[in-house]
Ligand SMILES: *[C@@H]1O[C@H](CO)[C@@H](O)[C@H](O)[C@H]1NC(C)=O
Ligand SMILES: *[C@@H]1O[C@H](CO)[C@@H](O)[C@H](O)[C@H]1NC(C)=O
């Protein structure tokens with residue numbers, strides 16, 4: 001999320017580098033000493049009580065996400081399984097990963113910790129995976145025992161592709177990489193989970209402003225507006241592929257400042273006075289009530305409302321104004337009004353964006369174009385939509401179409417649409433039966449998606465058997481009729497994939513039948 005992603009991403013890159021070095025070093029004798037130094041010590045996996053949450057198929061042909069418990073006592077086992085179910089449900093029951101859920105399995109694996117909760121102040125508690133925060137602020141949560149997380153995942157064989165350590169803590173925090181780290185925060189846990197999994201599974205960068213410039217990459221990032229972006233096939237107006245939506249970011253700061261009632265936190269920024277609208281994006285923690293905080297621009301109080309039931313947790317707020325700022329210097333001010341919140345109330349980040357009119361900056365959802373993203377150094381890259389994607393707005397539950405398409409493709413690199421293809425004899429006839437991943441009409445009726453369907457084709461000795469089109473089981477007849485080289489081809493069509501250069505939505509299986517039934 002806004003504040004934690006920059007550092008978490010750095011860690012993720014470092015981890016990858018470390019892994020790379022470890023692998024490279026293993027092949028290069030000159031690096032042997034270094035390799036021995038960074039080679040993680042073999043550790044025993046912790047005992048795991050594994051329970052399925054949502055299963056869609058065999059682990060060998062699915063991407064398996066496994067929640068691991070950190071900072072849960074034996075007596076908190078039920079809480080862990082409930083937290084894991086809540087997280088899995090939130091990101092897959094009706095949104096985010098819902099359409100690709102047939103490619104996923106969700107599991108929860110419990111190990112008791114000796115202490116409850118996650119560490120803070122840069123110190124771990126006595127927990128299985130050693131999750132901790134650097135300070136008390138609601139930012140990154142790190143995993144100290146990544147080797148144990150790796151051993152836990154590996155002990156599950158092909159039943160674990162992505163380990164997700166869940167810290168037993170009700171407040172914001174987490175980090176990407178291996179393992180994914182989140183907390184059981186009801187407000188933020190699902191948001192961080194789906195965002196970090198986006199980084200891990202799809203391999204896309206962030207879309208929000210204020211990140212390091214190297215953090216903008218993948219199918220959702222264009223570096224040069226004069227060239228066709230990776231999402232050219234999603235553009236709403238392809239005849240104007242180089243049009244850039246008109247906006248600017250005059251202010252962006254990760255403030256991490258504790259608020260007090262004796263004086264306001266203030267900053268200034270400069271507007272060109274040429275834009276029609278502006279927005280204030282900010283995040284705070286430790287502010288449970290609207291009246292606890294006053295926000296002013298140029299001395300004018302801005303209307304804002306706290307997210308209901310947020311308590312002390314952190315939340316990201318967007319205030320959009322349908323008017324422009326005048327040219328010149330402006331003052332932004334945050335004042336804490338409630339003394340009992342001193343020591344917990346924190347202003348985490350502030351950002352101002354200015355936008356052209358709707359003709360110059362198309363803000364409406366579903367519009368695909370080139371939207372500027374500004375790094376911490378104010379360098380510009382481009383994203384596909386205004387606010388359709390959770391890689392930009394973590395409070396948004398869904399990916400934009402560009403990321404969603406790449407999610408499909410990345411998952412289908414690891415999952416074959418055909419789970420099984422087998423021959424059998426029944427009443428003297430040769431039957432061939434294919435089992436496919438449950439998409440299209442194979443989904444539960446209430447879960448079917450418009451525009452999603454399979455086509456099935458059959459081939460005998462390379463010759464198309466049109467009479468079997470659309471079937472998953474065929475009776476090829478008795479005697480020698482069934483003998484030969486049979487192929488079954490499944491092709492999936494979904495509105496969520498427009499471009500499939502590697503043909504990942506088509507799979508074929510063959511079987512050679514030599515015996516007569
Ligand atoms: C999914 O369900 C949650 C909880 O019931 C609800 O808040 C959310 O709006 C739903 N999302 C969609 C896309 O229907
Ligand atoms: C992480 O674990 C190591 C031992 O494996 C320990 O020396 C170190 O202090 C731990 N780090 C934190 C932040 O607790």
Ligand SMILES: *[C@@H]1O[C@H](CO)[C@@H](O)[C@H](O)[C@H]1NC(C)=O
Pocket residue numbers: 224225226227
């Ligand atoms: C952007 O692309 C255009 C057109 O291909 C090219 O002329 C220009 O040099 C590129 N700019 C940068 C900074 O790479």
Ligand SMILES: *[C@@H]1O[C@H](CO)[C@@H](O)[C@H](O)[C@H]1NC(C)=O
Pocket residue numbers: 237239240242243244
């Ligand atoms: C293309 O975008 C430019 C602004 O970048 C605009 O002036 C022009 O009218 C657009 N053309 C079309 C055909 O939409």
Ligand SMILES: *[C@@H]1O[C@H](CO)[C@@H](O)[C@H](O)[C@H]1NC(C)=O
Pocket residue numbers: 248249250251252270378
């Ligand atoms: C970023 O650059 C633009 C001009 O290109 C400027 O108007 C804006 O104020 C700058 N923002 C920051 C945060 O420096």
Ligand SMILES: *[C@@H]1O[C@H](CO)[C@@H](O)[C@H](O)[C@H]1NC(C)=O
Pocket residue numbers: 257258259260261262263264265266
């Ligand atoms: C109160 O907050 C302001 C703004 O962050 C800061 O300058 C000041 O030092 C703080 N005062 C106390 C007593 O902490």
Ligand SMILES: *[C@@H]1O[C@H](CO)[C@@H](O)[C@H](O)[C@H]1NC(C)=O
Pocket residue numbers: 288289291338339340341
């Ligand atoms: C200050 O905050 C505390 C904790 O949320 C709350 O109980 C109290 O009512 C607030 N005081 C005022 C004056 O709003």
